[in-house]
Amino acid sequence: MKQITDFTIIRRQQLGESYFSLTLRHPGLLPPIAAGQFVEVEVCNSREVLLRRPISIHDVDSQNQTLSLLIQTVGKGTRRLADLREGDTLNLVYPLGRGFAVAGANPLLVGGGAGIAPLLYLAKCYREKGIRPTILLGGRTEALIPVREEFEAIGATGCATEDGSLGEKGLVTQHSLFNLGYDHICTCGPTPMMKAVGRHALAKGIPCEVSLENMMACGIGACLCCVTDTDQGHKCVCKEGPVFDVARLTKWLSI
Amino acid sequence: MANLSTRIHNLTLKNPVLTASGTFGYGEEFADFIDLAQLGGIIVKGTTGEKRQGNPYPRMAETPAGMLNAVGLQNIGVEAFCSEVYPRIKELDTNIMVNVSGSSIEEYCRVAEAIDSLERIPAIELNISCPNVKKGGMGFGTNPDMAAQVVNAVRRVYHKTLIVKLTPNVTSVVDIAKAVEQAGADSVSLINTLLGMAIDVERQRPCLSTITGGLSGPCVKPVAVRMVWQVAHAVQIPVIGLGGITTAADALEFLMAGAKAVEVGTANFIDPAVTVKIIDGLQDYCLRHHIDDINDIIGII
Numbered sequence: 155m156k157q158i159t160d161f162t163i164i165r166r167q168q169l170g171e172s173y174f175s176l177t178l179r180h181p182g183l184l185p186p187i188a189a190g191q192f193v194e195v196e197v198c199n200s201r202e203v204l205l206r207r208p209i210s211i212h213d214v215d216s217q218n219q220t221l222s223l224l225i226q227t228v229g230k231g232t233r234r235l236a237d238l239r240e241g242d243t244l245n246l247v248y249p250l251g252r253g254f255a256v257a258g259a260n261p262l263l264v265g266g267g268a269g270i271a272p273l274l275y276l277a278k279c280y281r282e283k284g285i286r287p288t289i290l291l292g293g294r295t296e297a298l299i300p301v302r303e304e305f306e307a308i309g310a311t312g313c314a315t316e317d318g319s320l321g322e323k324g325l326v327t328q329h330s331l332f333n334l335g336y337d338h339i340c341t342c343g344p345t346p347m348m349k350a351v352g353r354h355a356l357a358k359g360i361p362c363e364v365s366l367e368n369m370m371a372c373g374i375g376a377c378l379c380c381v382t383d384t385d386q387g388h389k390c391v392c393k394e395g396p397v398f399d400v401a402r403l404t405k406w407l408s409i
Numbered sequence: 410m411a412n413l414s415t416r417i418h419n420l421t422l423k424n425p426v427l428t429a430s431g432t433f434g435y436g437e438e439f440a441d442f443i444d445l446a447q448l449g450g451i452i453v454k455g456t457t458g459e460k461r462q463g464n465p466y467p468r469m470a471e472t473p474a475g476m477l478n479a480v481g482l483q484n485i486g487v488e489a490f491c492s493e494v495y496p497r498i499k500e501l502d503t504n505i506m507v508n509v510s511g512s513s514i515e516e517y518c519r520v521a522e523a524i525d526s527l528e529r530i531p532a533i534e535l536n537i538s539c540p541n542v543k544k545g546g547m548g549f550g551t552n553p554d555m556a557a558q559v560v561n562a563v564r565r566v567y568h569k570t571l572i573v574k575l576t577p578n579v580t581s582v583v584d585i586a587k588a589v590e591q592a593g594a595d596s597v598s599l600i601n602t603l604l605g606m607a608i609d610v611e612r613q614r615p616c617l618s619t620i621t622g623g624l625s626g627p628c629v630k631p632v633a634v635r636m637v638w639q640v641a642h643a644v645q646i647p648v649i650g651l652g653g654i655t656t657a658a659d660a661l662e663f664l665m666a667g668a669k670a671v672e673v674g675t676a677n678f679i680d681p682a683v684t685v686k687i688i689d690g691l692q693d694y695c696l697r698h699h700i701d702d703i704n705d706i707i708g709i710i
Binding site: 196372376388 | 439442470476478480675680682
């Protein structure tokens with residue numbers, strides 16, 4: 155069930171220049187949360203920002219009843235969120251959207267930039283099922299791959315940077331771990347990366363889920379602003395996604 | 410407890426707070442957050458004769474204290490509304506109204522007629538003011554004769570409460586309001602969105618796929634209050650006010666300007682429970698000001 159809840163920021167961590175993470179707790183119990191679901195964060199005290207900002211859920215710690223968000227400072231909304239401090243309150247509408255299926259016995263998770271965020275909780279959900287996913291993280295340069303140690307503890311983890319500052323030089327699709335007979339692929343990141351991964355999966359007949367990041371207003375399927383063109387017509391990314399089976403997105407893949 | 414109940418034509422609202430079409434889905438989207446039965450009414454999304462895909466993405470741009478949208482009436486069509494959605498929502502203990510849209514007089518009439526047969530829908534809001542469709546929509550709402558023609562035609566096939574939603578994108582909203590009153594409207598609601606535009610200067614491109622779109626949110630409220638006040642003084646039929654309402658104080662502005670009810674729109678995106686907070690806020694206001702009946706302050710300006 156979706157809810158509107160005030161959380162307290164119990165930990166704020168700066169991760170390089172452009173990323174930070176917020177660990178949040180509220181007095182009650184967290185509802186069931188699927189990997190790939192997101193929250194709509196209220197941005198307070200801003201003359202410029204009216205709407206909430208959709209942020210994917212980075213991690214859920216059911217033992218401590220906390221959830222964390224990994225945020226890249228990219229625009230006026232996230233810049234305001236970057237000013238928040240430990241002890242501050244953050245109002246969330248959550249958990250929203252349809253997450254990953256956590257399917258396959260030998261899955262590959264491919265993340266790029268801020269799209270790495272939902273993959274940590276996804277990797278943990280696989281581990282819960284006794285499956286060790288392979289993880290590929292990509293970015294232009296090392297500083298744009300914000301977290302990787304936690305992934306390394308879960309499964310084989312490779313990094314690809316365009317400048318070679320971390321891991322193999324090149325794109326994730328050129329990485330030596332990319333094409334090793336996986337039976338399921340999950341990806342989140344920049345659109346060109348997700349399309350390249352999606353086309354590869356489709357060509358190889360591997361089931362593939364992509365997590366889209368369209369601009370949203372409501373986050374709950376009411377305003378119809380965030381649609382993507384699927385094989386069944388326009389669908390709300392906030393409600394029918396953000397995670398889609400790439401087989402439904404042939405139009406999106408071909409643009 | 411003060412009486413918050415008001416009347417629109419022969420429709421009794423348990424309180425004057427309705428939800429604006431296109432901002433509240435079919436109500437179901439908000440059922441996790443509020444008790445829908447607390448609302449004065451729900452105006453469900455714009456419904457047309459056939460299913461529509463709407464405009465291409467991007468359809469939304471945030472602007473100072475507001476947002477532009479260019480959804481373009483994406484909806485499942487009246488047939489699917491009647492057969493799939495209506496059975497799911499008809500038992501809700503509130504007034505469910507359908508926003509009726511179209512590209513031709515014939516289409517408006519066809520949709521209105523289909524909705525007329527639904528027992529649990531006591532009213533329609535005729536949308537002659539959508540700025541985001543190429544044909545019809547605002548075209549009908551910007552000319553008094555055209556507006557009167559649509560309303561006349563729909564009046565002949567629709568027998569329950571007929572609300573007509575007006576566009577602010579005109580020189581004289583009063584002239585349009587008088588024309589639709591004359592043509593048989595039972596009520597008018599205003600304002601629909603203001604035609605606007607935003608440009609992404611970094612990409613040197615319009616923010617919306619359609620270049621222009623409809624502006625809503627707190628930034629439009631003073632324009633909306635002014636228009637509601639003008640229309641309320643010019644027509645005999647009840648006026649429903651909307652445009653940028655976020656708080657009970659905002660709603661009270663519209664009521665004092667002459668609106669018998671209000672619609673809450675964009676604010677639902679920011680706080681899905683805002684409607685119930687506004688209703689509670691109206692009670693608090695009445696208590697603070699020793700008002701027994703909300704109708705006592707309607708139109709006092």
